[in-house]
Amino acid sequence: MADTMTAGGGPATDVAGGGAAPPALEVRDTRTGKSYTIPIVDGAIRANDLKQIKSGPDDQGLLSYDPAFLNTAACRSKITFIDGDRGILRYRGYPIEQLAEKASFLEVAWLLRHGDLPTQTEYDAWVHEVTYHTYVHENFKKFLEGFRYDAHPMSMLCSAVAALSSFYPAAKDIFDPLQRDISVIRLIAKVPTIAAFIYRHMKGLPFVYPDNELSYSENFLSMVARMSQPKYKSNPTFTRAIEILFILHADHEQNCSTSAVRSVGSSQVDPYSAVAAGIAALYGPLHGGANEAVLRMIEEIGDPKRVPAFIEGVKKGSGRLMGFGHRVYKSYDPRAKIVKHLADEVVASVGMDRDLEIALELERIALQDDYFISRKLYPNVDFYTGLIYRSMKFPTSFFTVLFAIARTAGWLAQWEEMLLDKEQKIARPRQLYVGSAERPYASTLAKVIVTPARN
Ligand code: CMC
Numbered sequence: 004m005a006d007t008m009t010a011g012g013g014p015a016t017d018v019a020g021g022g023a024a025p026p027a028l029e030v031r032d033t034r035t036g037k038s039y040t041i042p043i044v045d046g047a048i049r050a051n052d053l054k055q056i057k058s059g060p061d062d063q064g065l066l067s068y069d070p071a072f073l074n075t076a077a078c079r080s081k082i083t084f085i086d087g088d089r090g091i092l093r094y095r096g097y098p099i100e101q102l103a104e105k106a107s108f109l110e111v112a113w114l115l116r117h118g119d120l121p122t123q124t125e126y127d128a129w130v131h132e133v134t135y136h137t138y139v140h141e142n143f144k145k146f147l148e149g150f151r152y153d154a155h156p157m158s159m160l161c162s163a164v165a166a167l168s169s170f171y172p173a174a175k176d177i178f179d180p181l182q183r184d185i186s187v188i189r190l191i192a193k194v195p196t197i198a199a200f201i202y203r204h205m206k207g208l209p210f211v212y213p214d215n216e217l218s219y220s221e222n223f224l225s226m227v228a229r230m231s232q233p234k235y236k237s238n239p240t241f242t243r244a245i246e247i248l249f250i251l252h253a254d255h256e257q258n259c260s261t262s263a264v265r266s267v268g269s270s271q272v273d274p275y276s277a278v279a280a281g282i283a284a285l286y287g288p289l290h291g292g293a294n295e296a297v298l299r300m301i302e303e304i305g306d307p308k309r310v311p312a313f314i315e316g317v318k319k320g321s322g323r324l325m326g327f328g329h330r331v332y333k334s335y336d337p338r339a340k341i342v343k344h345l346a347d348e349v350v351a352s353v354g355m356d357r358d359l360e361i362a363l364e365l366e367r368i369a370l371q372d373d374y375f376i377s378r379k380l381y382p383n384v385d386f387y388t389g390l391i392y393r394s395m396k397f398p399t400s401f402f403t404v405l406f407a408i409a410r411t412a413g414w415l416a417q418w419e420e421m422l423l424d425k426e427q428k429i430a431r432p433r434q435l436y437v438g439s440a441e442r443p444y445a446s447t448l449a450k451v452i453v454t455p456a457r458n
Pocket of ligand 1: 147328330
């Protein structure tokens with residue numbers, strides 16, 4: 004006769020006559036004939052509840068196998084909501100379209116961390132703090148000068164943010180709210196300065212110090228582009244475009260880099276080191292590096308006439324259409340719609356060019372092709388961001404750095420949520436070992452260097 008157990012290992016409760024039963028999953032293990040009742044909370048079962056399901060006394064319990072976390076929730080989060088099928092993105096409940104149109108990036112950064120929009124007093128104090136922490140230690144200039152002229156800016160950014168940790172040893176005290184506050188302020192304030200210094204290093208130009216009278220985005224553009232003029236005045240279309248792109252990129256729930264920040268942060272390391280891990284993850288071409296890859300792809304295509312042949316090649320497996328497809332969005336990425344509109348505005352201010360024509364042709368052909376339609380592959384946020392950045396004369400290799408500046412706000416909000424979540428522990432996935440069984444050591448090497456045994 005089949006036993007029925009609860010998730011905690013006890014017999015299933017008879018709820019007859021006691022109202023509606025709490026939602027649960029009834030499963031039967033065909034290896035043993037035993038049945039189990041596993042509670043469903045918020046549409047999920049706890050993977051740990053599977054542990055009680057054993058084929059025999061030596062079995063360590065059933066695991067769920069989920070390479071690349073396709074269907075595993077690793078946390079409860081109140082920060083960002085995505086409905087990939089309906090193309091919805093909200094930060095703390097606010098639709099991304101409204102935030103992009105009406106909010107400032109620093110307001111969004113506050114919202115992500117604190118959960119509600121700031122009051123005027125909170126906002127003013129926050130902007131003041133961020134503005135007055137934009138300077139970096141003078142040693143930082145020497146540190147950046149150590150990089151070769153052709154070092155990739157994401158390698159430099161990743162190392163530089165990791166190095167920031169060495170300037171602020173007190174940041175290790177992550178359970179002190181004051182230390183967390185100052186670390187969050189410093190990171191959001193200094194990452195644009197470091198990014199701009201990296202840009203100037205790439206170009207062999209002198210570093211430009213922050214200008215505290217400018218807004219967050221305008222100050223960043225000033226540190227990037229200012230030459231001999233005493234006061235920098237940016238193109239308002241560019242400043243607004245940067246502000247909107249920063250808002251769109253500020254958070255995107257549990258993506259690869261955010262998972263990296265949470266996972267590394269779960270070891271209780273300081274936030275500079277955790278954010279450096281996020282930057283490393285973002286660098287990859289399947290993640291933040293896609294905006295750079297889109298432009299390289301467009302350059303390779305070279306002419307709108309060559310788009311059909313390129314698309315045929317993608318369909319035959321010769322590569323991917325970069326800037327298309329998303330793990331979560333199975334309809335139009337809501338950010339891509341905003342970015343496309345923004346690209347029109349920026350391009351209108353600098354003039355249409357061949358690359359944009361190629362992009363429009365790629366989008367037009369792909370959106371009517373059954374290969375892309377059947378796989379629900381739509382343009383993602385990175386399809387158009389590269390074109391905007393290029394119109395603003397940023398070098399292609401610098402695009403992902405711009406993404407990283409914005410995502411720092413999201414990484415920090417997610418890092419703090421993880422730290423304060425009592426359910427979280429050090430991240431430590433399980434594995435299914437499929438390697439050799441025990442075997443005796445039998446070397447075939449002619450010479451082996453063995454460290455002498457200690458006395
Ligand atoms: N071009 C051509 N085919 C594609 C593409 C693409 N861009 N993306 C997915 N596919 C195909 C893939 O070959 C597979 O086909 P099949 O079922 O015949 O094997 C199917 O669609 C499903 O692909 P997948 O690799 O299982 O999907 P995924 O969820 O693991 O990958 C992705 C998501 C974003 C990594 C992928 O769509 C991709 O590589 N896109 C291009 C890179 C890109 O634009 N990345 C930016 C993502 S948005 C910003 C960010 O996250 O930072």
